[in-house]
Amino acid sequence: MSYETVLVWMLSLNREYAKIEYDTAYQLCKLCFPGDKYKYDFNNPDSFRMLMTQLLPVLMMRHRRVPRAKWQDHVTPAGKHWIEHIPSESSNRARPPSIGYQLTFHNSLCGMAVTQGTPAQVVNIGLGIKQLKVEPRGTTVPVYFESLSHKLTPLEIANVSNNPDELILKRLCMLLALKESYIKAIGQPIGFDFSRLEFDMPNHRATGDGNPLIGWEFRVFGAKLGVARGTILKQEEYECVCAYYRGTAETTFVFHQTPQELENWVQFINIDQLMAVASKLAA
Numbered sequence: 001m002s003y004e005t006v007l008v009w010m011l012s013l014n015r016e017y018a019k020i021e022y023d024t025a026y027q028l029c030k031l032c033f034p035g036d037k038y039k040y041d042f043n044n045p046d047s048f049r050m051l052m053t054q055l056l057p058v059l060m061m062r063h064r065r066v067p068r069a070k071w072q073d074h075v076t077p078a079g080k081h082w083i084e085h086i087p088s089e090s091s092n093r094a095r096p097p098s099i100g101y102q103l104t105f106h107n108s109l110c111g112m113a114v115t116q117g118t119p120a121q122v123v124n125i126g127l128g129i130k131q132l133k134v135e136p137r138g139t140t141v142p143v144y145f146e147s148l149s150h151k152l153t154p155l156e157i158a159n160v161s162n163n164p165d166e167l168i169l170k171r172l173c174m175l176l177a178l179k180e181s182y183i184k185a186i187g188q189p190i191g192f193d194f195s196r197l198e199f200d201m202p203n204h205r206a207t208g209d210g211n212p213l214i215g216w217e218f219r220v221f222g223a224k225l226g227v228a229r230g231t232i233l234k235q236e237e238y239e240c241v242c243a244y245y246r247g248t249a250e251t252t253f254v255f256h257q258t259p260q261e262l263e264n265w266v267q268f269i270n271i272d273q274l275m276a277v278a279s280k281l282a283a
Helices: 019-032 045-054 056-063 141-147 154-160 165-185 271-276
Strands: 006-012 071-075 081-085 098-106 109-117 125-131 197-200 205-208 216-229 232-245 252-256 266-270
Touching: 006 056, 006 216, 006 232, 006 271, 019 045, 019 271, 045 056, 045 098, 045 109, 056 081, 056 098, 056 109, 098 125, 098 165, 109 125, 109 232, 125 165, 141 165, 154 165, 154 197, 165 197, 165 205, 165 216, 165 232, 266 271
Parallel strands: 006 266, 216 252
Antiparallel strands: 006 109, 071 081, 081 098, 098 109, 125 232, 197 205, 216 232
């Protein structure tokens, strides 16, 4: 991975989890991140989502052939994570660049956005995920849109309104994922007012408190999952956005529509694939 590269790992929770899988993830998180406290809550699906998401940086480093004992996880005061390689005493080689990552999950999709460079650079990355789904179930799209309109600006509402329901839902979820990705990239708390951000998608402009978000890159892509719920296989769709500060003189939007466009920088895995290598993650 070069200094300019952004990568995303996506973990599909494509089926219901077993107790042995929960226990494995729980013990691995305790072992790999001994400074963090984890509550054992097997019956809470969000607990399993959190544990599996937390293992993504461990899986990534193992994929790079770097054992857990050879890297240290740092956290900024704003809660942004970056990884530092621990140099070998017998090695005279320069220390590899730092790796910044940001974790998030939403329903059946867990994600991690990654980049590398200096610590000051790599923490400016965020990932937003929003499922194309109304909540609660049975709600109409117009009512759902109205319930979330307080997170949008008048311009955004105008850009989304007066379209077929399917397009309204897609554009709404894209806007929410865009805002989430930026908020997480800058390390703002959950209660951040989404309406302070404005994404004028027809004109590819983005502002925060009225000021252009110069230097930011937003990569927009979709994900479709086949998820087993009992004996029923359902398809879920998500709008995803990776935000990264490149420091250029403009705001950049990149749209990836096909699997072929994603395969160079987005990697999808599922529960079985992570569990297959679980025994090696803490080594």
